[in-house]
Amino acid sequence: MKLKSTLDAMRGVNKTNIPVFFSFLIGAIAVYVWWVLYHFLPLLSSWATYSLLPLKKGSHLGASIEFFLYDTPKVMMLLFLVVFGVGIIRSFFTPEKTRAFLSGKSEFAGNVLAALLGIVTPFCSCSAVPLFIGFVTAGVPLGVTFSFLIAAPMVNEIALGLLYGLLGWKVAVIYLGTGLFIAIFAGWIIGRLKLEGQIEDWVTQTNVTSVSIEEEKMTFNDRLVYGWDAVKEIIGKVWIYVILGIAVGAGIHGFVPQGVMASIMGKGSWWAVPLSVIVGVPMYSNAAGIIPVVEALLGKGAALGTVLAFMMSVIALSLPEIVILRKVLKPKLIAVFVGVVACGILFVGYLFNMII
Amino acid sequence: MEIIILGPGCAKCNKTEKLIQQVVKENKVDATVEKVTDMMKIASYGVFGTPSVIIDKEVKCTGKVPKIDDIKAWLGI
Incomplete structure (x- = not known):
């Protein structure tokens, strides 16, 4: 771990200030090494599968193992780059x-801003409750707060980075656009419904000592x-999901016959989209685990809209988050939140099955 | 010295508590360490992210696990 020691050295020497151009130089070299490695991955994985292991080209197991050996380092390398880059953006x-930026913003503009800020503001779902209270008591409108709470988990750097790497920039842009759309409109609708009375009473009664x-x-x-x-933090947390996700994806890739998914999750079946949402909501995985599965499903003929709906409902709506939010929201507001987001996801699913 | 750690029990919160206990013990700092896990109480402190560390009513850090060097600096070591 050369990079680590360099960075640690920088941390230690920070007081004497390493020249910024030196950091840039190390960065440029690291990016170059990354790029060369990334470029040779397909060759390396193919060689490892068919030369190092006694597997035949064209066999089910061979296809699965090659997929696994290619995707695991690829996904890890992409995650590394994206998480590092977004980490630097997030430090701003x-x-x-x-919150200061959002309080007092008018409704629609506030929803748009909140959804955008949801992407770049550091946020962990375990602090959803203090964040919710902090926003609402500071005068951020309820609907705007929801736009933030919906966008933050759904449109995140891990999802975007993986989609870009595994499925190309078009799918990544579609995901970004539709994810923001759902966050903005679901938040806006919740704001229009005037549900402020559906926040648990203790929230508004809490005396918040404002601290500087x-x-x-x-x-x-x-x-x-x-x-x-x-x-270190994110890769340390998600690597196991990534490997599990890729293992499932590899199994689908090697053993599920071409076109089977087309009949189940293809465009022809109208019930596929709602079914994906119903299956996806109680499932809890992060983007890192679900996207390799999505890649394999798409490869077997599943329709993009259906797969998008499945992925969004897994990432954006999860039972643990609903349980956490129940502490501050009355059941009616929880139901509205889940309902509105699920409808948005359904709409996106059908839309893409129709136009692509 | 009064050290309060706010955290509902996520992994990062537990790690923060461990680190602070460790620094306090190793350096024999005269301080009480209290962990607040109740959501209502956490909210009343007006912080956003957990874990948060409050020393003598002053918020020292929120939303991340502090570094040992930072903890030492707060405790005046």
Whole structure:
């Protein structure tokens, strides 16, 4: 781990300030090495499968193993790059700044901004409750808060990076666009419904002692370290999901006959989209685990809209999050939240099955 | 010194508590360490992210696991 020692050294020497161009130089070399490695991955995995292991080209097991040996390092490398890059972008944002930015914004513009900020603001679903209270008590409209809470898990750097790497930029852009669309409109509808009375009473009764948090001044090197910490934290958390996801994907890739998915999850079956949502909501996985499965399903003839709906309902709506939010929301508001988001996902699913 | 850790029990919160206990113990700091897991109480502190660390009513960090060096600096070590 050369990069790590360099970064650690930078952290230590930070007070004497490493010149920024030196950091850039190391960065450029690292990106080059990354790119060369990435480029040779297909060759390496094919060689490892058919030369190192006694497998025949064209066999089911061979196809599965090759898929696994190719996708695992590929996904990990992509995650590394994207998480590091987004980590650096995120070091410019904090939930406090986002709140200050959103409070007092008019409804529709507020929804759009909240959805966009949901992508770049560091957020973990375990702090959804304090964040919700912080937003609402500071005068951020309820619907705008929801736009943020919907966008933050759904449109995230892991999902975008993986979609780009595995399925191409078109699918990534479609996902980004439709994810933002759902967050904006679901939040807007919730705002229109005037459900402020459906927040648990203790939330509004809570006396929030407003605390001032010192703004940390970060140097460029601090931001690099922030990005590196994000890599360690996120990769450390999701690698097991990635490997499980790719293993399932590899199984589908090698053993499920071509076109089987076309009859189940293809365009012809109208019930496929709602079924995907119903199956997807109680499932809890993050983007890293679900996208390799999605890739394999698409390869076997599943329709894009159906797969998109499945992926969104797995990532954006999950039982644990609903249980956490139940602490601050009355059942009616929870039902509206789940219902509106699910309808948005259904709409996106049908739309893409129709136009593509 | 009064150290309060806010965290509903996620992995990062537990890690933060462990780190702080460790620093306090190793350096024999005269401090009480309290962990608040109740959502209502956490909310009343007005912080967004968990884990958060509050020392003598001053919020030291929110939303991340602090580094040992940071903890030492807060405790004046």
